[in-house]
Amino acid sequence: MTYAYQSHIYLAEAVLNVKDLTNQTAFYHQIIGLEILSQTETEAILGLGRKALVHLIQAEKSGEVREHYGLYHLAILLPTRKALADVLKHLSDLRIPLVGGADHGYSEALYLEDLEGNGIELYRDKPVSSWDIREDGRIIGVTEALAAQDIYDLGEKVDPFILAEGTRMGHIHLSVKDSRAASQFYQKVLGLEDKFSVPSASWIAAGAYHHHLTVNEWGGKNLAPRKQDLPGLAHYVIEVASKEELLTIAQRAQEVDAPIKWLTSSQLGITDPDGIVTRIRLDRM
Numbered sequence: 001m002t003y004a005y006q007s008h009i010y011l012a013e014a015v016l017n018v019k020d021l022t023n024q025t026a027f028y029h030q031i032i033g034l035e036i037l038s039q040t041e042t043e044a045i046l047g048l049g050r051k052a053l054v055h056l057i058q059a060e061k062s063g064e065v066r067e068h069y070g071l072y073h074l075a076i077l078l079p080t081r082k083a084l085a086d087v088l089k090h091l092s093d094l095r096i097p098l099v100g101g102a103d104h105g106y107s108e109a110l111y112l113e114d115l116e117g118n119g120i121e122l123y124r125d126k127p128v129s130s131w132d133i134r135e136d137g138r139i140i141g142v143t144e145a146l147a148a149q150d151i152y153d154l155g156e157k158v159d160p161f162i163l164a165e166g167t168r169m170g171h172i173h174l175s176v177k178d179s180r181a182a183s184q185f186y187q188k189v190l191g192l193e194d195k196f197s198v199p200s201a202s203w204i205a206a207g208a209y210h211h212h213l214t215v216n217e218w219g220g221k222n223l224a225p226r227k228q229d230l231p232g233l234a235h236y237v238i239e240v241a242s243k244e245e246l247l248t249i250a251q252r253a254q255e256v257d258a259p260i261k262w263l264t265s266s267q268l269g270i271t272d273p274d275g276i277v278t279r280i281r282l283d284r285m
Helices: 022-031 079-093 146-156 179-190 245-253
Strands: 010-018 035-039 044-048 052-056 070-078 101-102 107-113 119-125 169-177 193-198 201-205 212-215 232-240 260-264 267-271 277-282
Touching: 010 022, 010 070, 010 169, 022 035, 022 044, 022 052, 035 267, 044 169, 044 232, 052 169, 070 079, 079 119, 079 146, 119 169, 179 193, 179 201, 179 212, 179 245, 179 277, 245 260, 245 267, 245 277
Parallel strands: 010 052, 070 119, 169 212, 232 277
Antiparallel strands: 010 232, 035 044, 044 052, 070 169, 101 107, 107 119, 193 201, 201 212, 260 267, 267 277
16 A cells, blocks of 8 residues: 555654643644644644644643754645635734745745744645656755735635645654754655755655655754653654554664664654654554
C-alpha cells in the first residue's frame, strides 16, 4: 500500500506541550477550526471527523518554544483553494495577525502562530501539472507574493467555523542546528529524498510529494536541544502501512545509532541529534 503521491509514509499529527491548555485548546478549535475530539484536564485532541491532527498536552516544565530546537511550524493541508479562501476570510474577519503568506510555486500558504509561539501553516497544493518538477525528481520551490486579494474574494463566511472536509496534516517543518546533517538523518532513517535544498534548509519527502519534512537552521547554532516535557513540540507522528516498513525504519535508525524506544508492538519513537522525537506507528485504518 502507498499513500498519496506514491509515498510510503502518511503524516498523521503533531503533539505539542502547552503552558495554557484551556486557551490553546480554544485557539485551535475556534481560530484554526479543528473539532475537539477528546478532552481531559491535562490533554486535548483536536482534528476532523475521527482523525486527530493536533494533540495538546499540559506542559510540565516552563520555557519559551523558540529557546530550543523543535517545531518551526506544523502545516495543515486544505483540499482546495476555496477552503484556503474560507480560512483567510475567517482569520481576517477576526483580525487574527498573520506572520505572512506566500506562493511557493507548488502551493499557496498562510502563516501564523498560536498563543505560545508555535508556528502554523495553512496551505493548499496547486495542481501537480503546475509544479516545477525536474528530471531528477527534485521539485523546486519559490517564495513569491500570495494573490491574497483573489483568495480572500473567493472566501465565504462559515459559521460555526470548521476546516473543510478532507483537510489533513501536510508536512512538518523543524528547527535544527545543522540542516544538512538533519536532512541526511531523516533521509536515511525514514527513507525520504531531497526535493530541494539551500545552504540553510532542506525540503525532503517520500514519493513524488514536494515535502513531508523541512529542516532549517534559521534559529541559529546556539539553541538548546529539545528535552522531554518542555513547551513546544513533544513529537510528531508518521504512519506506515505495514509492520515490515516499521521494522525497516527501526533498522535504519539503529544503523545511525539513533535512540529508539518501542512504545507498543506497533509504534516506536526515534530521537534525532537535536532531541526531536518522531513517532512512527502502523496505520490505524
